[in-house]
Amino acid sequence: MSRRPSRREHLTDSEIEAIVLAAVPLRKAIQRCFMTLKPFNETYSLLDEHVSRLDAVLQKITGRSIDYRGPDLGLLPPKPNGP
Numbered sequence: 001m002s003r004r005p006s007r008r009e010h011l012t013d014s015e016i017e018a019i020v021l022a023a024v025p026l027r028k029a030i031q032r033c034f035m036t037l038k039p040f041n042e043t044y045s046l047l048d049e050h051v052s053r054l055d056a057v058l059q060k061i062t063g064r065s066i067d068y069r070g071p072d073l074g075l076l077p078p079k080p081n082g083p
Contacts, residue, residue, distance in 0.1 A: 011061060016061055016062055017076060019058075019061060020058060020062065020072060020076055021072070023058055024072055024075075026054070027055075027073075030050060034048075058073070058075055059075075062076075
């Protein structure tokens, strides 16, 4: 019998960067929806829960804490300044 492949995958740095770059605009769009909802509304709570889960996933795959002050939430390494 052949051995089953492992379920654990290792993402490359470029894959992690692509995920973060796709997730940040999604997160911003969801948060823009908050402005039209009343707090403690069912939809508001659901969206808040999804943003929290998205933040947790992003923190886990990048291994960094979210810095809400940065444009990329502080999840991407700083780009080196070219000569």
